[in-house]
Amino acid sequence: xxxxxxxxxxxxxxxxxxxxxxxxxxxxxxxxxxxxxxxxxxxxxxxxxxxxxxxxxxxxxxxxxxxxxxxxxxxxxxxxxxxxxxxxxxxxxxxxxxxxxxxxxxxxxxxxxxxxxxxxxxxxxxxxxxxxxxxxxxxxxxxxxxxxxxxxxxxxxxxxxxxxxxxxxxxxxxxxxxxxxxxxxxxxxxxxxxxxxxxxxxxxxxxxxxxxxxxxxxxxxxxxxxxxxxxxxxxxxxxxxxxxxxxxxxxxxxxxxxxxxx
Numbered sequence: 540x541x542x543x544x545x546x547x548x549x550x551x552x553x554x555x556x557x558x559x560x561x562x563x564x565x566x567x568x569x570x571x572x573x574x575x576x577x578x579x580x581x582x583x584x585x586x587x588x589x590x591x592x593x594x595x596x597x598x599x600x601x602x603x604x605x606x607x608x609x610x611x612x613x614x615x616x617x618x619x620x621x622x623x624x625x626x627x628x629x630x631x632x633x634x635x636x637x638x639x640x641x642x643x644x645x646x647x648x649x650x651x652x653x654x655x656x657x658x659x660x661x662x663x664x665x666x667x668x669x670x671x672x673x674x675x676x677x678x679x680x681x682x683x684x685x686x687x688x689x690x691x692x693x694x695x696x697x698x699x700x701x702x703x704x705x706x707x708x709x710x711x712x713x714x715x716x717x718x719x720x721x722x723x724x725x726x727x728x729x730x731x732x733x734x735x736x737x738x739x740x741x742x743x744x745x746x747x748x749x750x751x752x753x754x755x756x757x758x759x760x761x762x763x764x765x766x767x768x769x770x771x772x773x774x775x776x777x778x779x780x781x782x783x784x785x786x787x788x789x790x791x792x793x794x795x796x797x798x799x800x801x
Contacts, residue, residue: 554673557590560607566591566629567675571666578735583762585646588624589666591681595628596642596652605650620646631656632681660685660693695789698724702786706775712765714778715757721785728789750781
């Protein structure tokens with residue numbers, strides 16, 4: 540189900556442009572993330588797509604992709620830094636647990652090809668279970684089955700990676716993202732279902748009300764695209780403390796949470 544907040548004409552334009560850029564090399568395009576599962580905020584949220592190709596990302600294909608993205612942002616500057624597209628060869632996707640290369644463009648990062656496709660298990664699970672097919676066959680035809688325990692293990696692994704990030708040299712937007720990502724991870728682990736950042740924030744706010752002020756600040760920062768809040772000296776150590784508490788709860792999985800002290 541696609542949220543009403545999503546600009547459907549823009550998504551249609553993206554799909555048409557991808558068909559034109561990749562031609563017969565295009566196998567499928569899948570929409571996932573907040574645009575499908577909920578929590579999409581107009582003017583703030585990203586559009587997340589997985590683009591499946593028939594062949595490897597050679598020099599000509601990369602040039603076509605880069606031209607497509609440059610043209611898209613030129614026509615729609617409001618989507619600058621709000622597109623996350625993953626490009627993956629069909630055969631590589633079918634055996635993604637064995638590793639391999641993917642092409643990625645995401646907020647703050649230009650298009651690049653890198654190894655480590657196995658680290659995208661969470662994304663592929665969400666696409667397979669909840670994604671919307673914009674072109675080509677459905678995701679069960681291109682993505683192998685992923686179990687819920689695998690998804691939970693990947694959620695814990697990613698949360699541990701987020702917990703290890705230093706907040707002192709990061710932007711306010713990055714600090715807010717880390718807090719909300721950890722809230723979502725804990726809510727997912729405890730509720731035994733995927734959830735949005737907003738759902739995770741609301742759940743942790745009820746479980747740890749003494750930290751509600753910081754979660755509220757993180758959400759305000761996200762909605763302002765990093766322009767409001769999370770820039771003062773007191774926020775960073777408080778965010779580090781909350782992230783550590785959430786990380787402990789995610790890793791150990793008990794029903795109770797050490798609330799700590801703000």
